[in-house]
Amino acid sequence: MKKIVASIAFIGTVVMADTIGGELDIGYYEHTPSGTIEYQGDSIDLENDFKWKKESDVFAKLYIEHPIPILPNIKLGYSSFGHSGSGILSKDIIFANQTYTATGKIDSTFDLDMYDLTLYYEVIDTGLDLDLGLNVRYLDGSVSAVGVSAGTPPSIINESTSFSVPVPMIYAKARVPLPVTNISFQAEGNYISYSGNQFYDFEAGVRYTLALGLGLEGGYKTMKIKLDDVDDLTLDSTFSGAYAKLVWDF
Numbered sequence: 001m002k003k004i005v006a007s008i009a010f011i012g013t014v015v016m017a018d019t020i021g022g023e024l025d026i027g028y029y030e031h032t033p034s035g036t037i038e039y040q041g042d043s044i045d046l047e048n049d050f051k052w053k054k055e056s057d058v059f060a061k062l063y064i065e066h067p068i069p070i071l072p073n074i075k076l077g078y079s080s081f082g083h084s085g086s087g088i089l090s091k092d093i094i095f096a097n098q099t100y101t102a103t104g105k106i107d108s109t110f111d112l113d114m115y116d117l118t119l120y121y122e123v124i125d126t127g128l129d130l131d132l133g134l135n136v137r138y139l140d141g142s143v144s145a146v147g148v149s150a151g152t153p154p155s156i157i158n159e160s161t162s163f164s165v166p167v168p169m170i171y172a173k174a175r176v177p178l179p180v181t182n183i184s185f186q187a188e189g190n191y192i193s194y195s196g197n198q199f200y201d202f203e204a205g206v207r208y209t210l211a212l213g214l215g216l217e218g219g220y221k222t223m224k225i226k227l228d229d230v231d232d233l234t235l236d237s238t239f240s241g242a243y244a245k246l247v248w249d250f
Contacts, residue, residue: 003057013052013063019067020064020065021249021250022063022249023064023248024062024250025060025073025245025246025248026058027061027245028244029058029059029221029242030056030242032053032240033195034046034047034238036234036235037050037110037143037233037234038234039095039232039234040045040097043234049093050108051086052083052108053083053085054241055084057079057080057081058077058080059079061075061076061116061133062077069210072121073120073122074119075117075119075133075171077114077116078114079113079114079154080113081112081113081239082116084110085108087104087105087106088106089101089104089105090102095159096159096160098149098159100145100149101150101154102119104148104154105148106145106147106148107145107146110142110143112139112140112141113139113140114137116136116137118133118134118135119133119134120171128176129173129174130174131171131174132170132171134168134169134170136166136167137167137170139163139165139167140163142163143162146158161232163230163231163233165227167192169190171189173187178234182197182209185205186203186207189201189203197228197230199224199225201223202221203221203243204219205217205218205219206219209247214247215248216245216246216247218242218244218245219242219243220242221239221240221241221242222238223238223239224237232244
């Protein structure tokens with residue numbers, strides 16, 4: 001009896017290994033900001049007023065694929081994202097109904113966690129691959145500014161706000177192998193635009209596959225976040241830069 005149970009377990013493991021697969025990506029990316037942010041006040045330039053510059057963060061993706069045609073495959077994702085800046089203002093700005101004085105120092109921070117759940121189908125799976133689906137991204141972020149008030153006498157102002165919003169998007173991914181090599185070209189992205197809001201992210205790169213499903217990939221990544229008056233916050237910004245990641249295709 002024990003031998004039968006062991007045999008069944010072994011066969012089940014082999015079947016699962018043959019039918020369930022996927023990919024795990026762990027990456028590092030740079031993002032240079034451009035655009036504006038507004039919270040109960042002025043439209044503030046991210047580079048010139050808040051002094052944000054290039055930053056680096058990490059991301060992870062897990063793709064789970066199965067052989068059942070009617071059911072979608074699953075992709076899970078997480079990205080850590082942040083910016084900070086420090087400098088002297090060249091003009092008065094209003095943030096959170098507070099006036100930060102010109103010539104005064106201002107320190108600002110922006111933190112954002114992004115969680116992705118994607119359901120997708122392999123539309124083409126012949127070496128030349130194309131996946132299409134729907135993604136829901138949950139944004140959980142905060143922004144703060146510490147500076148000097150324009151009042152008399154001047155005082156230190158420390159204002160902040162946070163926001164959380166789910167964003168549904170269209171998802172697509174394509175992979176084109178270079179014949180007779182271990183090199184392939186990758187492109188992946190999400191997109192939606194509605195009611196003055198717009199979100200997209202797109203990455204394109206080159207992958208080199210090593211042994212045992214391991215590979216390396218590098219390329220360019222860009223993300224657009226346009227929030228129109230969500231919890232009194234308006235954000236119209238783009239973040240772009242290079243990325244590199246370690247891939248395990250299992």
